[in-house]
Amino acid sequence: MPNTRALHKRPEPEHVAIIMDGNGRWATRRGLPRLAGHKRGVERVREVVQACPDLGVTHLTLYAFSTENWKRSSAEVNGLMRLFRWYIRKESAKLVEAGVRLRFIGMRERLSKDLQVMMTQIEELTAENDKLSLTVAIDYGGRDEILRGMKRMVEARDAGDFDIADLDEASFGTFLDTDGLPDPDLVLRTSGEVRISNYLLWQAAYAEYEFLDICWPDFTGEVLADCIANYGQRDRRFGAVAG
Numbered sequence: 001m002p003n004t005r006a007l008h009k010r011p012e013p014e015h016v017a018i019i020m021d022g023n024g025r026w027a028t029r030r031g032l033p034r035l036a037g038h039k040r041g042v043e044r045v046r047e048v049v050q051a052c053p054d055l056g057v058t059h060l061t062l063y064a065f066s067t068e069n070w071k072r073s074s075a076e077v078n079g080l081m082r083l084f085r086w087y088i089r090k091e092s093a094k095l096v097e098a099g100v101r102l103r104f105i106g107m108r109e110r111l112s113k114d115l116q117v118m119m120t121q122i123e124e125l126t127a128e129n130d131k132l133s134l135t136v137a138i139d140y141g142g143r144d145e146i147l148r149g150m151k152r153m154v155e156a157r158d159a160g161d162f163d164i165a166d167l168d169e170a171s172f173g174t175f176l177d178t179d180g181l182p183d184p185d186l187v188l189r190t191s192g193e194v195r196i197s198n199y200l201l202w203q204a205a206y207a208e209y210e211f212l213d214i215c216w217p218d219f220t221g222e223v224l225a226d227c228i229a230n231y232g233q234r235d236r237r238f239g240a241v242a243g
C-alpha cells in the first residue's frame with residue numbers, strides 16, 4: 001500500500017483539539033458551585049483562541065458538551081446551555097474582528113431551538129473568516145458522529161449521489177461533521193484524566209496526545225505554547241520508519 005501520508009515535519013500543529021475538562025473540580029476545590037467553574041472555563045476560551053494564530057495553529061477544536069453530558073443534573077445542563085448562549089452573544093463581534101470562523105459539530109437537534117438558531121447565525125456571520133478556524137463540539141460524541149455519517153452515506157447512495165465503490169477514508173470523511181477540516185495533529189486534555197471520552201474517534205486516529213494535570217480554568221496561552229513546544233519534539237512516523 002502506498003504511503004500517502006507524508007511524514008509530518010512541521011514543528012507546530014496545524015490543528016489542536018482540546019478536551020476542556022476539570023471545571024467542576026476546579027470550582028469544588030475552591031468551595032464554589034460547579035457552574036462557577038464552567039463560567040471560568042468559558043472565559044478561558046478567549047485567551048486560547050487569541051493565542052493560536054501566533055503559535056501557528058490554524059484550526060482549534062474544543063469539546064464543550066458530550067453526548068454523555070446529558071446524564072448530569074438538569075441544573076448543570078441548563079447552566080451550561082446558558083453559558084453557550086452567553087459565549088455566542090458576547091464573543092460574536094470579537095470573533096468577526098479577529099477573523100475567526102466558528103463552526104459547531106455534534107447532533108444539534110436535542111439543543112433548544114433558540115440556541116440552534118444562534119449557532120447557525122454565528123456560523124453564517126463568520127463563514128468568510130480565515131485567520132483561525134474554531135470548531136466547538138456540542139452534544140458531540142465520536143461514535144454518534146460516525147453513525148450519523150454512515151446514515152448520510154447510505155442516504156446519498158440511495159439518492160444515487162454516492163457509489164459504494166468510491167468508499168474510502170477520504171470519501172467517508174466527507175459525511176462526518178468535520179468535513180473540510182484537517183485531522184487534529186495534537187489532542188490535549190486537562191484535569192488529569194487519561195481518556196478520550198468519545199472525542200474525535202475517527203479524526204484523531206493518528207494524533208499526538210498530551211494529558212495535563214491542571215484543570216481547564218487554569219489553562220492559559222502560555223500552557224498552550226508549552227504543549228506546542230512539546231509537540232515539536234515528537235517524531236510522527238505514521239507507521240513508517242524514521243528517516
Ligand code: IPE
Nearest residue numbers: 020021022023024025064065
Ligand atoms: C468539563 O468539566 C466541562 C464539561 C464536561 C461540560 P467537568 O464538568 O467535567 O469538570 P470535572 O471533570 O467534573 O471536574
Ligand code: IPE
Nearest residue numbers: 019020021063064065066197
Ligand atoms: C469530556 O469530559 C467532555 C467534555 C470536556 C465536554 P467529561 O468530564 O464529560 O468526561 P468523563 O466523564 O471524565 O469521561
Ligand code: MG
Nearest residue numbers: 021022023191
Ligand atoms: Mg469532567
